[in-house]
Amino acid sequence: MxxxxxxxxxxxxxxxxxxxxxxxxxxxxxxxxxxxxxxxxxxxxxxxxxxxxxxxxxxxxxxxxxxxxxxxxxxxxxxxxxxxxxxxxxxxxxxxxxxxxxxxxxxxxxxxxxxxxxxxxxxxxxxxxxxxxxxxxxxxxxxxxxxxxxxxxxxxxxxxxxxxxxxxxxxxxxxxxxxxxxxxxxxxxxxxxxxxxxxxxxxxxxxxxxxxxxxxxxxxxxxxxxxxxxxxxxxxxxxxxxxxxxxxxxxxxxxxxxxxxxxxxxxxxxxxxxxxxxxxxxxxxxxxxxxxxxxxxxxxxxxxxxxxxxxxxxxxxxxxxxxxxxxxxxxxxxxxxxxxxxxxxxxxxxxEQGEQIGWSSLADAVAAQWDRIPAEQRSSATIFTGNYGEAGALRRYGPSLGLPPAYSGHMSFADWERPPDGQTGPVLLVELERTPTYEAHFQGCEQVGTIDNIVSNDEDGAALVLCDSPAEPWSTLWPKLRRYY
Incomplete structure (x- = not known):
């Protein structure tokens, strides 16, 4: 042959x-x-x-x-x-x-x-x-x-x-x-x-x-x-x-x-x-x-x-x-x-071109709203994002801005870490768009900012929402916040 x-x-x-x-x-x-x-x-x-x-x-x-x-x-x-x-x-x-x-x-x-x-x-x-x-x-x-x-x-x-x-x-x-x-x-x-x-x-x-x-x-x-x-x-x-x-x-x-x-x-x-x-x-x-x-x-x-x-x-x-x-x-x-x-x-x-723009600006916007939380409450406060891109951006740029690690229930972020139950203070949410069923897991939510990118990517117009506290302990809440896609 x-x-x-x-x-x-x-x-x-x-x-x-x-x-x-x-x-x-x-x-x-x-x-x-x-x-x-x-x-x-x-x-x-x-x-x-x-x-x-x-x-x-x-x-x-x-x-x-x-x-x-x-x-x-x-x-x-x-x-x-x-x-x-x-x-x-x-x-x-x-x-x-x-x-x-x-x-x-x-x-x-x-x-x-x-x-x-x-x-x-x-x-x-x-x-x-x-x-x-x-x-x-x-x-x-x-x-x-x-x-x-x-x-x-x-x-x-x-x-x-x-x-x-x-x-x-x-x-x-x-x-x-x-x-x-x-x-x-x-x-x-x-x-x-x-x-x-x-x-x-x-x-x-x-x-x-x-x-x-x-x-x-x-x-x-x-x-x-x-x-x-x-x-x-x-x-x-x-x-x-x-x-x-x-x-x-x-x-x-x-x-x-x-x-x-x-x-x-x-x-x-x-x-x-x-x-x-x-x-x-x-x-x-x-x-x-x-x-x-x-x-x-x-x-x-x-x-x-x-x-x-x-x-x-x-x-x-x-x-x-x-x-x-x-x-x-x-x-x-x-x-x-x-x-x-x-x-x-x-x-x-x-x-995918637009998905490379605006992540450091997003971190700056989150940091500005984080600073609005009274200093004595920040040790018990949490940053929670709707997707892995936002969480990844805050993990990359957040430390230089004085931000704590951001959490997310999206993809493998849900497996890596969740907030300890002792974090019962304010929760700063990053949401592509405000969703009542999503925010129902938190108490006293109010939009405090908006992401304004120079391009029309997914994060442009995302909402920054500050809530008083999680509605349940994080260990109970975590399975409900998990997202696979």
């Missing part, structure tokens, strides 16, 4: 690595603009409370956040160093995938450039998120899967298993592309790669690496399923409506010709046909479960890698214009290149 498989061209290491290095330089240059993203503020706290799992995710991203800040400093730039490296490596892996499909030097370089100017790649590379490391893991999984299909060498199942296991320690979404690839193999082949003891060894290796988090989830009654169900229920309809438009916009509309050519090219290669089928299968699954559009984008990058060789033979001017337009639009919509006051322009397409 190996003899029927084609060999691959030499790897264009120097130009491909140069493209990746440029991406790294650009991401580093802008990484200090705006500020932390709400999820990054959460990861900073989670990284200080390392465990084998959290209610909403496995442990890898918080661990890497802690490593990055320990080595490079607790600033947005320091936090994002590891993320930037992961993005640069992703660009190289995309070129390696193109090479597996027989791409020459120019095809490999164009594949790397397409990845480098993709809005999705730049967006997740700029921030620390589970999607950042998911993308790199998915690209490695696809590289090893393509090597398996091209060579028929079952030993690649071990590399696949190891990578899947590590990816499961970051996010369970990896089961979606792996499942789509397996189903596609069953439908169009080559099925012989499934008849191997190496497959069982790969599955066992993946399970062994993922086991610590699986055990944690079992011990805690699988809270991640509750979180996933809540997200699907809240956003499922919108996710389905926006799925196709966002597939086009998040990768880049100017890369559509590349992935169309890639799909057609893959379908004409017998051993790679399953890769072409896996993408639409994954799209159907994501649509069915109401998942986010970016869940399918990593496989679309594989298709782009396959199309790069043919597109590289087109008019250089046409390709250069397309790549240039993709680079400019992707940068505007995914990187912090606009003045903060102009970010409202891009929020309808990429709300």
């Amino acid at each position: 190996t003899a029927t498989r084609p060999s691959v061209p030499p790897f264009a290491a120097v130009p491909v690595v140069s493209v990746a290095a440029v991406v790294g330089v650009v991401l580093t240059a802008v990484s200090g603009r705006y500020g932390y993203h709400r999820d990054e503020l959460y990861f900073l706290v989670a990284g200080q409370k390392l465990a084998w799992g959290y209610v909403d995710q496995p442990p890898l991203t918080p661990l890497l956040a802690r490593v990055s800040t320990a080595m490079f400093g607790n600033t947005p730039m320091g936090l994002r160093v590891v993320s930037t490296l992961a993005c640069a490596i992703t660009v190289v892996v995309v070129a390696l995938i193109a090479r597996e499909f027989g791409s020459s030097r120019r095809g490999q370089v164009l594949a790397a450039i397409c990845a480098a100017v993709s809005g999705f790649v730049l967006g997740v590379g700029h921030l620390v998120s589970t999607a950042t490391y998911d993308l790199l893991a998915w690209m490695l999984i696809c590289l090893f899967a393509v090597k398996l299909l091209r060579t028929g060498d079952g030993r690649w199942w071990l590399a696949l298993g190891l990578t899947v296991g590590v990816a499961l320690e970051n996010k369970y979404l990896v089961v979606l592309p792996v499942g789509a690839l397996l189903v596609a193999l069953l439908i169009v082949g080559p099925r012989e790669v499934l008849r191997s003891w190496w497959l069982l060894a790969g599955v066992a290796l993946a399970g062994l690496v993922a086991l610590p988090n699986v055990l944690w989830q079992i011990q805690h009654d699988w809270p991640q399923l509750i979180v996933a169900g809540g997200i699907s229920e809240d956003d499922g309809v919108e996710n389905r409506i926006m799925f196709v438009p966002l597939q086009l916009l998040q990768l880049s509309p100017f890369l559509v010709p590349v992935w169309v050519v890639g799909l057609l090219r893959l379908w004409r290669i017998p051993w790679a046909r399953s890769v072409a089928l896996a993408y639409p299968l994954l799209c159907l699954v994501v649509l069915a479960v109401g998942g986010k559009s970016y869940y399918a984008l990593p496989l679309l990058l594989v298709v782009v890698a396959a199309g790069a060789e043919r597109v590289a033979s087109w008019s250089r001017r046409v390709v250069a214009v397309g790549v240039g337009l993709a680079a400019v639009t992707s940068a505007v919509f995914t990187l912090p290149v606009l003045p903060a006051s102009a970010v409202d322009f891009v929020i309808p397409i990429n709300k």
